[in-house]
Amino acid sequence: MIYRFRILLDTEKEEDVFRDIEIRETDSLEDLHNSITQSFGFDGLEMASFYVSNEQWDQGEEISMFDVSEGHDTIRTMSETKLNEVVDKTQTKLIYIYDFLSMWTFLVELAEIVEEAEGTDYPSLMFVHGQIPDTAPEKAFEAENFDDDFNEFDDDLDLDDYESLDFDENWN
Template sequence: MIYKFRAILDTKEDIFRDIAIEQTDTLEDLHNAITNAFGFDGTEMASFYMCDDNWNQEFEIPLFDTGEDSDEVRTMNEFILEDNLDKHHTKIIYVYDFFNMWTFFVELAAIEEKESDLTYPALLFSHGEIPAEAEDKMFEADGGFDEDEYDEDELDMFDGEDSFEDFGFEENWN
C-alpha cells in the first residue's frame, strides 16, 4: 500500500507538497522525501514529533541519536510508517534545521494501492514557493525578560563580580 502525505510549511502563505511513499518505508525515508520536495539539501538536523488529533506534540523522533544513552532514543530509521501512522493516527510535525526552524504539519491524507507506473517516494503535487528564510516563530519561553516580574533582591543577585558566590562555585571552578 501507498501512504499519501500532505506536508504543509508553517507560513502565512499556502505552501505545501503532496508526497506518496510506501507504507513499509521509514520516517527517515519520509524525511528525505520532504527535504527533496521542498528543495533542502538534507544536511541539517531534523525531527518528527508524533501528535494527537489537535497537533499537540507527544514525543520526538530525531534523525540521529544525540543523547548519551542510545538505548533510550529511537531514531527515524527505526520507525516504519505503517507501524506508527494509520487512518486513526494521521498527524505528525516535522522540523528541519533547528537554527532556522522550518516547521511542517504533515498529515496522512490517504492510503491507496500502489501505482505500477510510479517510483516511490514520489512528489505528486507542489503548491507555493518556499521563502528564502523561515518565518520567525514566537515560542512560549520567548517572551523576553521583564524586570517588573522580579523584586529588587532577585535582580541584585545578578549584579557584580561576586554574583555567584552563594551558589557554591569557586572562583576558578573549571
C-alpha cells in the first residue's frame, strides 16, 4: 500500500507551505525524512526527529535519526522503524523537527492510503505549495503551570555581605 502524506510547515503567520509525498507503507521513517528534506530544499545533514502525535498535535514518543540514549532507555530510530509501525488509519499524525538549532517544525499527516500504481517510483513528490522562508518560523512555546512571577535571582542574598555566607573565604 502507498501512504499519501501532507507535510505542512508549522507557521503561525505566513502563508501555507506544504508538500504532498507518496511513499510505500513498508519504507522507513528515514526514507520519509529524506523525502521531506529533499522536497523542502534542505541538505539533510542536520539532526532530525519524528514524534508520534495525537489529534491535538501533542508531541509523543520520539523516533530519532540516531540512538542518543547512551545505553539508558533505548529509543526507536528512523532507519529501524517502518511507516506502518507508527502510522495507520487510526494514528495519522506525526510531528517532524529538522535542525534542532533552527527548529524547523512540520506537521505530517497521513491523508490517504492507496494501491501502488504500477510503473511509479516511490517515494514520489506529488504536489508543492508555497516557498519555504529563509529562516525557520518563530515558535511561541507555552508551559503549563508556569509562574510568571518566578525570578531565579530572588533569593534574598546580599552578594556583597560576605560575613553571612556559609563558606571559609581562606579555603586554599
